[in-house]
Amino acid sequence: MNLSSQLHEIATRSADKIAYYFMDQASTYAELDAAITKFASGLEKLGVKQGDHIALLLGNSPHFVISLYGALRLGVTVIPVNPIYTADEIGYILKNGDVKMVIALDLAIPLAEKMHQLLPMVEHYVYCETNPNGTDLSDLESLSVYPKLKSFTSVVGSGDIHFQGQELHEDDVAIILYTSGTTGKPKGAMLTHKNLYSNAKDIGDYLKMNEQDRVITALPMFHVFCLTVALNAPLLSGATMLIVPSFSPKEIFRLGREYQPTVFAGVPTMYNFLYQYPDGNPDDLKSLRLCISGGASLPVALLKNFEEKFKVMISEGYGLSEASPVTCFNPLDRPRKPGSIGTNILTVENKVVDELGEEVRVGEVGELIVRGPNVMKGYYKMPEETQAALRNGWLFTGDLARMDEEGYFYIVDRKKDMIIVGGYNVFPREVEEVIYNHPDVVEVAVLGIPDPNQGEAVVSYVVRKNPNLTEEQLLSYCKDHLAKYKIPSIIEFIDELPKNTTGKILRRALKVQLVEKVGK
Known part of the structure; x- marks a missing residue:
């Protein structure tokens, strides 16, 4: 049994049951299942095959549900991506994930125009219409990405309601979820x-x-x-x-x-x-x-x-x-x-368990440590990380x-040094890598402190090369390279970072110092 076939069974026996309400509009299980079937068929007609990878850059909407289950019905691997990620962050996931198709809101068309020449492996960009307040779609033919653009409506409309889908095997990869890693680059967990x-x-x-x-x-x-x-x-x-x-x-x-x-x-x-x-x-x-x-x-x-x-x-x-x-x-x-x-x-x-696994x-x-039928197959294209985790x-x-x-x-x-902002994982190394790339930064240490609204807040201690570098300038730089929730809430400039005898930065000392300062 799998998600797609189970939903189809429910739609068969409870056709008129409401599957969801969205913006006060209802859709039954029969209507949802029909849209899923036609979307899967439409993908196949575009040349998408079982085992291909597609990415979803979508917020909460019927588009997400139909795209997810439609792709799974065809045997396609889905890579959900946070749509508020920057172009750099999205580009890394699309490249590393070998993505063949991107499904996104029409608001992302300018991003597709900006990125598509750097991502030749992406053959199609399917945009989901957000009318009446969506992007102006009247001049799409002028875009260089235009030959790769398809509307969500046209994909569903081209599909066959009698499409049977593909035979799915339980050990086939259905979804790859990219999760932040201590290396500073996200790892794709294959589910x-x-x-x-x-x-x-x-x-x-x-x-x-x-x-x-x-x-x-x-x-x-x-x-x-x-x-x-x-x-x-x-x-x-x-x-x-x-x-x-x-x-x-x-x-x-x-x-x-x-x-x-x-x-x-x-x-x-x-x-x-x-x-x-x-x-x-x-x-x-x-x-x-x-x-x-x-x-x-x-x-x-x-x-x-x-x-x-x-x-x-x-x-x-x-x-x-x-x-x-x-x-x-x-x-x-x-x-x-x-x-x-x-x-x-x-x-x-x-x-x-202890350090020996006992x-x-x-x-x-x-x-x-955990075991069960829910545990991932491994990290995509990361055999060493897979071996360490499993x-x-x-x-x-x-x-x-x-x-x-x-x-x-x-x-x-939590995992060592990890910061959790509003339920999202932020690894200091990832933020540090970005700040280190600023030409006026010598050293940086990122840590988290308690925050009444978001659970934790990201704080950055920076040793600057140029004394004229301001907090506003550095925050502006971060906004170009990091998702909003990863951007430091506080940037403290410091003459020297505290270190132990081996040169390791003492984050705990910085955290104590900051908590004392904030508490005053």
């Missing part, structure tokens, strides 16, 4: 049809999702948390998605009043914004039976305050891209432990954790 289906089914079963559920899909669809928990799991369960183009507390409360949602999934910053929203009426969310939190540790105080105000339980879990992503969740049939990421989900095993005693801290059937997460006597796990610290 198979089996990985994705098993995790979505396990989560749907674990959270007791059913056809009566209405799930708010406000997390970014290109992010693995949303992909499994708020998109694939609801569709496999025959539930209805309430697709939110971008998160806003006002819209969440409106959906609560008008559509009576039953499930909400979000990162801690979303819960903070909902809790703090001055016009938020708890009665608007009274239909919720469950809230799900992930992406970063949820502060216990926020968890308790939110639950007290809105009278709904938040179940916190844990996952990572390499595990499709979920490995742990707080159970719904036993007491929830605040601060814990919960227990093993149905078919996944977690374990805490399991540590209950309560001791070690590295969290050992004897286990995925080594790099996260420090402990387990209590009842089998509940607790994350003690």
Whole structure:
């Protein structure tokens, strides 16, 4: 079984069931499945073959769902990309991922015009119309990329409703998720049809999702948390998605009043914004039976305050891209432990080990490792990194954790030096590489500090060559090379970075110094 065939089965037996609402427009499972089938057929007519790679540069929309499932039905590997990435970041993923087709909003046509000559392997750019406020499409023929441009509507329109799709094998790669790496370049985690289906089914079963559920899909669809928990799991369960183009507390409360949602999934910053929203009426969310939190540790105080105000339980879990992503969740049939990421989900095993890979005693801290049908096939074109992460059937997460006597796990610290901004991973090395490239910078150290709104904020300590270099100039430089959430919130100029005797920068000393300064 796989995602595409399961959705087709649901559409066959529950044709008139609403699959999603988007901008207050409903689509049934039969309508969604028909669009998916025709899109898959349209891709094939453009020469896209089973095993080819396509990239999605899309926000939350029906376009994303149809493109994803249509590509999977054809046996194509999908690479979701954050559409707010810079041209440099997108270009790296498209090149490294051997992408043959890009599907994006029409707003990205200028980016395609800028990049297509540097990406000769990309044969087609499919643009999704955003009328009435989209890009002016009246003069497309003047663009050099024009021969490669196709509209989403034309691809669907050319498709055959009777298209049967391809025979899919469970170990074929369905999705490649690029995740930041300590090398400064993203790594592509290869997730198979089996990985994705098993995790979505396990989560749907674990959270007791059913056809009566209405799930708010406000997390970014290109992010693995949303992909499994708020998109694939609801569709496999025959539930209805309430697709939110971008998160806003006002819209969440409106959906609560008008559509009576039953499930909400979000990162801690979303819960903070909902809790703090001055016009938020708890009665608007009274239909919720469950809230799900992930992406970063949820502060216990926020968890308790939110639950007290809105009278709904938040179940916190844990996952990572390499595990499709979920490995742990707080159970719904036993007491929830605040601060814990919960227990093993149905078919996944977690374990805490020492540096030799031996399991540590209950309560001791070690590295969290995972095994199960959800664990990735490996990193795309990175055999050494794959070998380091996958050992004897286990995925080594790099996260420090402990387990209590009842089998509940607790994350003690995230991957070394990693910063989590609004649920997104930011590795200091990646930001440092960009800042180091500035001609007036001698040295730089990047770290994270607590932030009440985003969980953590990126801070950069810089030793400058030119004393006239300003914070504004350096921030402007970063904006050209980094996604918005990776840009430092604070840049501190310093005469010399603290180092130990071997020359290693002492980040902890910088963090203590900064926290003391901010606290004054």
